[in-house]
Amino acid sequence: MIKGKFPIDKFQKIPTPFYYYDTDLLRETLRAINKETEKHEGYIVHYAVKANANPKVLNVICQAGLGADCVSGGEIEAAIKAGFPANKIVYAGVGKSDWEINLGLDKDIFCFNVESIPELEIINELAEKKGKIAQVCFRINPNVGAHTHANITTGLAENKFGIAMGDMERVIEEASTMKNVKFIGLHFHIGSQILDMGDFEALCNRINDLQKQLESHRIVVENINVGGGLGVSYGHPNHLQIPDFKDYFDTYARKLKLRPGQKLHFELGRAVVAQCGSLITRVLYVKEGVCKQFAIVDAGMTDLIRPALYNAYHRIENICSDEPEEAYDVVGPICESSDVFGKAIDINKCHRGDLLALRSAGAYGEIMASQYNCRKLPIGYIKEEI
Numbered sequence: 001m002i003k004g005k006f007p008i009d010k011f012q013k014i015p016t017p018f019y020y021y022d023t024d025l026l027r028e029t030l031r032a033i034n035k036e037t038e039k040h041e042g043y044i045v046h047y048a049v050k051a052n053a054n055p056k057v058l059n060v061i062c063q064a065g066l067g068a069d070c071v072s073g074g075e076i077e078a079a080i081k082a083g084f085p086a087n088k089i090v091y092a093g094v095g096k097s098d099w100e101i102n103l104g105l106d107k108d109i110f111c112f113n114v115e116s117i118p119e120l121e122i123i124n125e126l127a128e129k130k131g132k133i134a135q136v137c138f139r140i141n142p143n144v145g146a147h148t149h150a151n152i153t154t155g156l157a158e159n160k161f162g163i164a165m166g167d168m169e170r171v172i173e174e175a176s177t178m179k180n181v182k183f184i185g186l187h188f189h190i191g192s193q194i195l196d197m198g199d200f201e202a203l204c205n206r207i208n209d210l211q212k213q214l215e216s217h218r219i220v221v222e223n224i225n226v227g228g229g230l231g232v233s234y235g236h237p238n239h240l241q242i243p244d245f246k247d248y249f250d251t252y253a254r255k256l257k258l259r260p261g262q263k264l265h266f267e268l269g270r271a272v273v274a275q276c277g278s279l280i281t282r283v284l285y286v287k288e289g290v291c292k293q294f295a296i297v298d299a300g301m302t303d304l305i306r307p308a309l310y311n312a313y314h315r316i317e318n319i320c321s322d323e324p325e326e327a328y329d330v331v332g333p334i335c336e337s338s339d340v341f342g343k344a345i346d347i348n349k350c351h352r353g354d355l356l357a358l359r360s361a362g363a364y365g366e367i368m369a370s371q372y373n374c375r376k377l378p379i380g381y382i383k384e385e386i
């Protein structure tokens with residue numbers, strides 16, 4: 001069994017559970033993104049802060065020159081604190097509260113991705129009070145399904161996100177009558193953990209149609225934002241450490257018909273940070289059940305909720321043992337039956353005190369941690385600091 005390489009001696013001194021971020025891999029991933037986008041005119045990548053807002057991780061990403069995609073006022077604050085320039089921040093969300101809109105206005109963020117007319121009216125009103133003009137993109141629901149988990153598709157007509165295609169022109173017209181908002185583009189996001197490039201192609205086709213429609217009404221679109229959603233290999237974090245960014249960006253280059261001078265924005269979250277992060281946990285007990293054995297660990301669904309929430313798979317490695325593999329149910333200490341990280345999975349024989357690594361946990365891991373059962377939040381460490 002090929003395992004990730006971890007500084008186990010150093011790990012022994014750190015209280016478990018904790019997150020570990022391989023910043024070398026993160027930087028390599030960011031270089032791979034920049035290498036591909038440099039090939040295409042007008043491509044701009046924003047990092048979706050909601051995937052992981054650890055300040056040290058954000059700082060590395062900001063240094064690579066990416067912008068930030070935020071979905072709350074707290075994320076705008078975190079992005080600015082980490083060093084992202086405000087003019088590279090985009091802000092989406094179906095329910096922006098007044099203080100969050102005011103924060104975006106005060107900081108002069110690049111744009112608000114607006115999801116409804118009532119929201120547009122409030123942004124206009126709040127901007128007027130400040131004597132500002134807010135740049136807005138409209139988030140259009142493209143009614144494109146993504147072949148991913150039902151809870152993480154966002155681009156279907158039945159989802160709560162965005163403005164229906166049929167309302168697009170009316171909303172743009174509406175904006176043109178308002179003095180304190182400026183329409184600068186269209187925004188889309190169809191879902192997460194998408195590995196079938198055909199889904200992104202379907203989005204491109206839809207955008208091409210919408211662009212034609214708008215052009216026939218002489219509406220100019222300066223920016224197209226296609227959101228994020230590129231998936232990672234949860235099954236093979238050691239072999240497929242860096243997502244196929246070439247295939248991803250080339251798909252857009254091939255299928256999306258950009259107009260001269262038009263900018264194409266991306267909002268990648270998971271694909272940037274998932275593989276660099278692992279949740280490190282200690283085996284507390286090995287318990288023989290009636291027909292199976294359990295490895296009971298000190299991390300639980302409060303530290304990494306994806307398996308309980310989405311039935312998500314995370315590869316689990318015993319990084320302290322080379323003994324032959326045995327099958328375990330790896331479970332946490334939380335008082336919930338869904339507090340299970342893996343059922344009947346083969347890992348090297350476990351003993352009390354062994355460290356296990358739950359791989360590909362850099363995205364939607366630490367940031368989704370909770371204090372249920374009065375637990376402490378896990379701490380995230382980057383390679384340089386341990």
Ligand SMILES: *Cc1c(COP(=O)(O)O)cnc(C)c1O
Nearest residue numbers: 048189192228229267268269270
């Ligand atoms: C969550 C989200 C993203 C990032 O999604 P990933 O699947 O992590 O790439 C991008 N844009 C918006 C609007 C989002 O809500």
